[in-house]
Amino acid sequence: AQTVTQSQPEMSVQEAETVTLSCTYDTSESDYYLFWYKQPPSRQMILVIRQEAYKQQNATENRFSVNFQKAAKSFSLKISDSQLGDAAMYFCAYKSLFSGGYQKVTFGTGTKLQVIP
Amino acid sequence: DTGVSQDPRHKITKRGQNVTFRCDPISEHNRLYWYRQTLGQGPEFLTYFQNEAQLEKSRLLSDRFSAERPKGSFSTLEIQRTEQGDSAMYLCASSFPRGSQETQYFGPGTRLLVL
Numbered sequence: 001a002q003t004v005t006q007s008q009p010e011m012s013v014q015e016a017e018t019v020t021l022s023c024t025y026d027t028s029e030s031d032y033y034l035f036w037y038k039q040p041p042s043r044q045m046i047l048v049i050r051q052e053a054y055k056q057q058n059a060t061e062n063r064f065s066v067n068f069q070k071a072a073k074s075f076s077l078k079i080s081d082s083q084l085g086d087a088a089m090y091f092c093a094y095k096s097l098f099s100g101g102y103q104k105v106t107f108g109t110g111t112k113l114q115v116i117p
Numbered sequence: 118d119t120g121v122s123q124d125p126r127h128k129i130t131k132r133g134q135n136v137t138f139r140c141d142p143i144s145e146h147n148r149l150y151w152y153r154q155t156l157g158q159g160p161e162f163l164t165y166f167q168n169e170a171q172l173e174k175s176r177l178l179s180d181r182f183s184a185e186r187p188k189g190s191f192s193t194l195e196i197q198r199t200e201q202g203d204s205a206m207y208l209c210a211s212s213f214p215r216g217s218q219e220t221q222y223f224g225p226g227t228r229l230l231v232l
Contacts, residue, residue: 004159033217044120045160045208045223052217091159097217103148104173105221107159 002027002094006108013082014116020067021077021111023092031097034068035105036077040088048090051075053097079113087115119143121224123209129230130199137195138227142211149192150221151184152208153177160208166192199231 003026013019025034032053039045051059051068058066063083067076079086092108122141130136142149147168152160163182165173168189178184181199186192196203206228210221 037223044225047220050217050220093159103150103165103212104162104175105150105160106162109157109159 002029002032002096002106004092004094004106004108006092006111008111009109010112010114012114012116013079013086015082015084017082018078018080019082019113021079021090021092021113023075023077023108025073025075025092025094027073027094029096033095033097034066034075035093035095036064036066036075037091037093037107038086038088039091039110040085045091049077082115084115084117087113089113121209121211121222123207123224123227125227126225127228127230129232131232132199132201134199135195135197136199136229137193138207138209138229140192140194140209140211140224142190142192142209143213143222144190146211146213146222147189148212148214149186150210150212151192151194152210154206154208154226155204163194196229199229201231204229204231 005024034051036048037045038048049061063080065078089110091110094106124139149166151163154160164184166186181197184194206226208226209224212221
Protein backbone atom coordinates (compact mmCIF):
# COMPACT_ATOMS: atom_id res chain seq x y z
CA ALA A 1 0.00 0.00 0.00
CA GLN A 2 1.13 3.49 -0.73
CA THR A 3 1.79 5.95 2.07
CA VAL A 4 2.32 9.71 2.01
CA THR A 5 4.21 11.49 4.78
CA GLN A 6 4.25 15.19 5.53
CA SER A 7 6.65 15.75 8.40
CA GLN A 8 5.92 19.45 8.93
CA PRO A 9 2.59 19.90 10.75
CA GLU A 10 2.96 23.69 10.61
CA MET A 11 5.04 26.19 8.70
CA SER A 12 5.15 29.96 8.59
CA VAL A 13 6.46 32.40 6.02
CA GLN A 14 6.72 36.14 5.75
CA GLU A 15 4.59 37.72 3.05
CA ALA A 16 6.54 37.96 -0.25
CA GLU A 17 9.07 35.36 0.89
CA THR A 18 9.52 31.79 -0.34
CA VAL A 19 8.59 28.65 1.56
CA THR A 20 9.05 24.96 0.82
CA LEU A 21 6.72 22.25 2.08
CA SER A 22 8.05 18.70 2.25
CA CYS A 23 6.44 15.43 1.26
CA THR A 24 7.77 11.91 0.98
CA TYR A 25 5.92 8.84 -0.19
CA ASP A 26 6.38 5.13 -0.33
CA THR A 27 5.40 3.01 -3.30
CA SER A 28 6.57 0.01 -5.25
CA GLU A 29 5.05 1.35 -8.47
CA SER A 30 7.11 3.04 -11.16
CA ASP A 31 4.40 5.24 -12.62
CA TYR A 32 1.97 7.37 -10.66
CA TYR A 33 0.64 10.87 -10.12
CA LEU A 34 1.50 13.24 -7.30
CA PHE A 35 -0.53 16.26 -6.27
CA TRP A 36 -0.54 19.18 -3.91
CA TYR A 37 -3.98 20.29 -2.71
CA LYS A 38 -4.80 23.45 -0.78
CA GLN A 39 -7.59 23.59 1.80
CA PRO A 40 -8.25 27.14 3.05
CA PRO A 41 -10.05 27.47 6.41
CA SER A 42 -13.72 26.49 6.02
CA ARG A 43 -13.37 26.35 2.25
CA GLN A 44 -13.19 23.70 -0.41
CA MET A 45 -10.03 21.79 -1.24
CA ILE A 46 -8.54 22.78 -4.57
CA LEU A 47 -5.77 21.34 -6.69
CA VAL A 48 -2.60 23.43 -6.68
CA ILE A 49 -0.27 21.42 -8.87
CA ARG A 50 0.22 17.93 -10.27
CA GLN A 51 3.21 15.88 -11.37
CA GLU A 52 3.31 12.76 -13.51
CA ALA A 53 6.08 10.49 -12.27
CA TYR A 54 7.14 9.58 -15.82
CA LYS A 55 7.94 13.22 -16.53
CA GLN A 56 11.38 14.33 -15.43
CA GLN A 57 10.58 18.01 -15.66
CA ASN A 58 9.29 19.56 -12.46
CA ALA A 59 5.78 21.01 -12.73
CA THR A 60 5.23 24.73 -12.34
CA GLU A 61 2.03 26.74 -11.93
CA ASN A 62 2.69 30.47 -11.57
CA ARG A 63 4.16 30.99 -8.07
CA PHE A 64 3.96 27.27 -7.24
CA SER A 65 6.57 24.75 -8.28
CA VAL A 66 7.63 21.30 -7.20
CA ASN A 67 10.92 19.54 -6.67
CA PHE A 68 10.26 15.95 -7.66
CA GLN A 69 13.01 13.51 -6.72
CA LYS A 70 11.79 10.12 -7.90
CA ALA A 71 14.66 8.04 -6.56
CA ALA A 72 14.32 9.64 -3.15
CA LYS A 73 10.52 9.49 -3.33
CA SER A 74 10.35 13.13 -2.43
CA PHE A 75 7.88 15.72 -3.71
CA SER A 76 8.25 19.17 -2.18
CA LEU A 77 6.18 22.27 -2.96
CA LYS A 78 7.79 25.68 -3.28
CA ILE A 79 5.65 28.78 -2.95
CA SER A 80 7.34 31.94 -4.16
CA ASP A 81 6.30 35.49 -3.32
CA SER A 82 3.94 34.21 -0.61
CA GLN A 83 0.63 36.01 -0.30
CA LEU A 84 -1.85 36.22 2.56
CA GLY A 85 -4.28 34.14 0.50
CA ASP A 86 -1.80 31.26 0.50
CA ALA A 87 -2.55 30.59 4.16
CA ALA A 88 -4.18 27.16 4.27
CA MET A 89 -3.66 23.47 4.91
CA TYR A 90 -1.62 21.89 2.16
CA PHE A 91 -1.99 18.20 1.42
CA CYS A 92 0.35 16.07 -0.62
CA ALA A 93 -1.38 13.21 -2.42
CA TYR A 94 -0.59 10.11 -4.49
CA LYS A 95 -2.54 8.24 -7.15
CA SER A 96 -1.59 5.14 -9.13
CA LEU A 97 -1.26 5.62 -12.87
CA PHE A 98 -2.15 2.19 -14.12
CA SER A 99 -5.11 1.67 -11.92
CA GLY A 100 -7.41 -0.47 -14.01
CA GLY A 101 -10.25 1.71 -12.85
CA TYR A 102 -8.85 2.05 -9.34
CA GLN A 103 -9.21 5.72 -8.49
CA LYS A 104 -8.09 5.94 -4.89
CA VAL A 105 -6.06 9.00 -3.93
CA THR A 106 -3.92 8.72 -0.80
CA PHE A 107 -3.40 11.94 1.14
CA GLY A 108 -0.77 12.96 3.66
CA THR A 109 -1.69 14.47 7.02
CA GLY A 110 -1.19 18.02 5.82
CA THR A 111 0.94 21.06 6.58
CA LYS A 112 -0.69 24.18 7.96
CA LEU A 113 0.87 27.24 6.35
CA GLN A 114 0.70 30.58 8.09
CA VAL A 115 1.59 33.73 6.14
CA ILE A 116 2.80 36.59 8.29
CA PRO A 117 2.08 40.11 7.02
CA ASP B 118 -20.53 24.94 -13.76
CA THR B 119 -21.63 25.52 -10.19
CA GLY B 120 -19.13 23.20 -8.55
CA VAL B 121 -19.68 20.23 -6.29
CA SER B 122 -22.34 20.83 -3.66
CA GLN B 123 -23.06 18.93 -0.47
CA ASP B 124 -26.01 18.98 1.84
CA PRO B 125 -26.26 19.48 4.73
CA ARG B 126 -23.11 21.42 5.58
CA HIS B 127 -23.39 20.53 9.25
CA LYS B 128 -25.18 17.73 11.07
CA ILE B 129 -25.43 17.05 14.77
CA THR B 130 -26.98 13.75 15.79
CA LYS B 131 -27.22 11.47 18.75
CA ARG B 132 -25.42 8.18 18.91
CA GLY B 133 -27.48 5.41 17.39
CA GLN B 134 -29.36 7.62 14.94
CA ASN B 135 -29.14 7.28 11.16
CA VAL B 136 -27.92 10.13 8.99
CA THR B 137 -27.86 10.68 5.24
CA PHE B 138 -25.73 13.10 3.28
CA ARG B 139 -26.16 14.20 -0.30
CA CYS B 140 -23.60 15.14 -2.92
CA ASP B 141 -24.33 16.81 -6.25
CA PRO B 142 -21.32 16.57 -8.57
CA ILE B 143 -20.41 18.87 -11.42
CA SER B 144 -22.95 18.04 -14.10
CA GLU B 145 -20.75 16.41 -16.75
CA HIS B 146 -18.62 14.47 -14.26
CA ASN B 147 -19.32 10.75 -14.30
CA ARG B 148 -16.90 9.86 -11.49
CA LEU B 149 -17.80 10.55 -7.87
CA TYR B 150 -15.84 9.94 -4.69
CA TRP B 151 -16.52 10.02 -0.97
CA TYR B 152 -13.79 10.76 1.58
CA ARG B 153 -13.73 11.14 5.35
CA GLN B 154 -11.50 13.68 7.03
CA THR B 155 -10.94 13.73 10.78
CA LEU B 156 -9.38 16.61 12.64
CA GLY B 157 -5.71 17.02 11.88
CA GLN B 158 -5.71 14.36 9.18
CA GLY B 159 -5.87 14.26 5.44
CA PRO B 160 -8.92 12.92 3.62
CA GLU B 161 -9.30 9.14 3.63
CA PHE B 162 -10.87 7.45 0.64
CA LEU B 163 -14.20 5.74 1.32
CA THR B 164 -15.75 4.82 -2.01
CA TYR B 165 -15.88 5.60 -5.73
CA PHE B 166 -18.59 5.53 -8.38
CA GLN B 167 -18.34 5.58 -12.12
CA ASN B 168 -21.78 6.55 -13.33
CA GLU B 169 -24.14 4.53 -11.13
CA ALA B 170 -21.72 1.68 -10.48
CA GLN B 171 -19.90 1.57 -7.17
CA LEU B 172 -16.48 0.31 -8.26
CA GLU B 173 -14.38 0.61 -5.11
CA LYS B 174 -15.00 0.50 -1.39
CA SER B 175 -12.43 1.10 1.32
CA ARG B 176 -12.16 -1.17 4.32
CA LEU B 177 -13.03 2.00 6.28
CA LEU B 178 -16.55 1.65 4.92
CA SER B 179 -18.07 -0.62 7.54
CA ASP B 180 -21.42 -2.32 7.05
CA ARG B 181 -23.08 0.62 8.77
CA PHE B 182 -22.14 2.80 5.82
CA SER B 183 -23.87 2.64 2.47
CA ALA B 184 -23.48 4.83 -0.57
CA GLU B 185 -25.64 5.04 -3.66
CA ARG B 186 -25.69 6.89 -6.93
CA PRO B 187 -28.95 5.66 -8.42
CA LYS B 188 -29.05 7.58 -11.68
CA GLY B 189 -25.40 8.35 -12.08
CA SER B 190 -25.90 11.93 -10.98
CA PHE B 191 -26.21 12.82 -7.27
CA SER B 192 -25.02 10.44 -4.57
CA THR B 193 -26.05 9.75 -1.01
CA LEU B 194 -23.99 8.44 1.88
CA GLU B 195 -25.93 6.91 4.75
CA ILE B 196 -24.54 6.03 8.14
CA GLN B 197 -26.70 3.76 10.26
CA ARG B 198 -26.50 3.51 14.04
CA THR B 199 -24.00 6.35 14.26
CA GLU B 200 -21.13 6.13 16.73
CA GLN B 201 -19.05 8.91 18.23
CA GLY B 202 -16.13 7.73 16.11
CA ASP B 203 -18.10 8.65 13.01
CA SER B 204 -17.68 12.34 13.84
CA ALA B 205 -15.73 13.79 10.93
CA MET B 206 -15.94 15.88 7.80
CA TYR B 207 -17.37 13.90 4.88
CA LEU B 208 -16.08 15.16 1.57
CA CYS B 209 -17.43 14.45 -1.87
CA ALA B 210 -15.45 14.95 -5.06
CA SER B 211 -16.18 14.46 -8.74
CA SER B 212 -14.16 14.19 -11.92
CA PHE B 213 -14.31 13.48 -15.62
CA PRO B 214 -11.90 10.98 -17.17
CA ARG B 215 -9.09 12.96 -18.81
CA GLY B 216 -6.12 10.68 -18.45
CA SER B 217 -3.20 12.45 -16.81
CA GLN B 218 -5.13 15.71 -16.61
CA GLU B 219 -8.05 14.28 -14.63
CA THR B 220 -8.74 16.45 -11.59
CA GLN B 221 -10.95 15.70 -8.63
CA TYR B 222 -13.07 18.71 -7.67
CA PHE B 223 -14.09 18.72 -4.04
CA GLY B 224 -17.25 19.91 -2.39
CA PRO B 225 -17.36 21.94 0.83
CA GLY B 226 -18.02 18.86 2.95
CA THR B 227 -20.58 17.83 5.54
CA ARG B 228 -19.35 18.11 9.10
CA LEU B 229 -20.90 15.43 11.29
CA LEU B 230 -20.90 15.53 15.07
CA VAL B 231 -22.20 12.50 16.91
CA LEU B 232 -23.07 13.18 20.53
